[in-house]
Amino acid sequence: MKATENNKIKINVNNLSCSYGSLLAVNEVDLKIKANEITAFIGPSGCGKSTVLRALNRMNDTIPSSSVNGSVDIIFNGDQAAINIYNPDIDVISLRRKVGMVFQRPNPFPMSIYENIIYGPKLFGLKDKKQLDEIVEQSLQYSALWDEVKDKLHTSSGQDLSGGQQQRLCIARALAVGPEVLLLDEPCSALDPIATVKIEDLLIELKKYLTIVIVTHNMQQASRISDTTAVFWVNENTKAGELVECKPTIELFSNPQDSRTEGYITGRFG
Numbered sequence: 066m067k068a069t070e071n072n073k074i075k076i077n078v079n080n081l082s083c084s085y086g087s088l089l090a091v092n093e094v095d096l097k098i099k100a101n102e103i104t105a106f107i108g109p110s111g112c113g114k115s116t117v118l119r120a121l122n123r124m125n126d127t128i129p130s131s132s133v134n135g136s137v138d139i140i141f142n143g144d145q146a147a148i149n150i151y152n153p154d155i156d157v158i159s160l161r162r163k164v165g166m167v168f169q170r171p172n173p174f175p176m177s178i179y180e181n182i183i184y185g186p187k188l189f190g191l192k193d194k195k196q197l198d199e200i201v202e203q204s205l206q207y208s209a210l211w212d213e214v215k216d217k218l219h220t221s222s223g224q225d226l227s228g229g230q231q232q233r234l235c236i237a238r239a240l241a242v243g244p245e246v247l248l249l250d251e252p253c254s255a256l257d258p259i260a261t262v263k264i265e266d267l268l269i270e271l272k273k274y275l276t277i278v279i280v281t282h283n284m285q286q287a288s289r290i291s292d293t294t295a296v297f298w299v300n301e302n303t304k305a306g307e308l309v310e311c312k313p314t315i316e317l318f319s320n321p322q323d324s325r326t327e328g329y330i331t332g333r334f335g
């Protein structure tokens with residue numbers, strides 16, 4: 066992976082509203098996500114963090130009742146102009162290759178560590194054994210798992226690893242197809258503090274190469290690793306989630322302006 070230019074806007078979310086059937090889950094979100102930063106989504110349960118995250122690589126498409134309005138414009142490497150990922154002619158498979166996702170529960174496939182990682186590259190047509198070997202080593206190096214598994218790549222199932230190792234394997238699997246953006250939905254909520262710190266360190270390292278968006282309920286985690294924090298909340302009247310504010314994390318945590326943000330980060334409510 067090549068280090069990319071930072072401080073540019075990578076993702077521009079415009080007037081995004083998301084519904085499940087007749088339920089308006091997220092209302093009119095405008096949000097800019099900077100390249101090579103970690104952006105954290107925080108806010109109380111049900112305020113739409115996962116919904117907005119899934120909207121960034123059209124994972125919402127997999128939920129039959131879901132519908133989306135507005136646009137999500139992403140500038141992919143090598144392109145001059147942003148592309149609205151909701152354009153009907155977008156190839157969703159190749160979109161998800163560029164905008165990868167890691168879920169709350171580690172979900173390695175029931176196959177060897179090696180096969181877990183080459184799954185994506187093989188799907189995209191790569192057959193050369195040497196190149197596949199390289200991808201496996203690189204992805205595991207990037208996900209800080211190589212040293213722990215290099216001697217059992219073929220003999221151990223991905224599902225036989227510890228929870229923290231499984232989550233790093235899932236990150237490696239996402240990295241193996243060369244994404245530009247990595248979306249993570251509470252990736253550490255099933256992990257112990259030591260495994261959590263490993264993932265946090267890894268994400269800080271990875272932001273040199275990628276743009277990262279992470280949903281977290283852990284305020285310390287948001288303040289430790291993110292550059293920018295977006296706070297979501299359920300609007301009392303519409304009952305839909307909306308964006309309260311999106312600011313540099315240091316500013317947001319040291320001097321919260323909105324009373325909901327202040328209450329939430331100090332643990333008074335939410």
Ligand SMILES: Nc1ncnc2c1ncn2[C@@H]1O[C@H](COP(=O)(O)OP(=O)(O)OP(=O)(O)O)[C@@H](O)[C@H]1O
Binds near residue numbers: 090115128
């Ligand atoms: N698959 C679904 N079908 C129907 N409604 C859904 C679905 N997923 C989410 N919702 C609803 O959309 C709203 C936002 O949910 P979402 O999961 O995005 O919130 P969240 O902020 O991620 O919450 P949590 O912190 O509990 O994970 C909630 O009212 C939720 O019940």
Ligand SMILES: [Mg+2]
Binds near residue numbers: 114115116250280
């Ligand atoms: Mg969620």
